[in-house]
Amino acid sequence: AQTVTQSQPEMSVQEAETVTLSCTYDTSESDYYLFWYKQPPSRQMILVIRQEAYKQQNATENRFSVNFQKAAKSFSLKISDSQLGDAAMYFCAYRSLVNSNSGYALNFGKGTSLLVTP
């Protein structure tokens, strides 16, 4: 079974500091995509960053960057200069092939709740 594991249920960071959220995944596919989604209390799912497995370069979006270790199947999210608005649930996800009908869907981890303290 293809799975996504987030081993940190909760994390805390002080404003302006840096925090890293961990994610590991398991897949037999050779071409795949990985994501980090943010879900604030408003419950809207917001795409933070996406990584294509065929790209060796780590994706970066402003203060958000990933450390993609393909061989280790690891995909961590680093948030630099943390802001109060970063407080949210963060989900790691992987696009998986669900069936032989070319049905693709996002396979999510259980999430990490990030608390940002002043």
Add this chain to the structure above:
Amino acid sequence: DTAVSQTPKYLVTQMGNDKSIKCEQNLGHDTMYWYKQDSKKFLKIMFSYNNKELIINETVPNRFSPKSPDKAHLNLHINSLELGDSAVYFCASSRRTATYEQYFGPGTRLTVT
């Protein structure tokens, strides 16, 4: 200008009732999804449609019936609601050729009492 919209945003109903959630996207996508987020925040795919054709049906009780009248709309009808159906239901959409880029609706919080 909402890309993916869902109605209603909140739904409170009693056990045994039948209810529907509607989803519409104006992105020109041809693939739509229903995800369920349970009380522990775990998100899981339920269904996916491509051009009105069901392509993913993930071990969901047959009390749940998705319907896609056209590729811009995907509705979810739930019969004989049970307490365990209480969850947040998210609609999402993408192009079939770009399923790595899914856009989510705001979610519908369903509470069954």
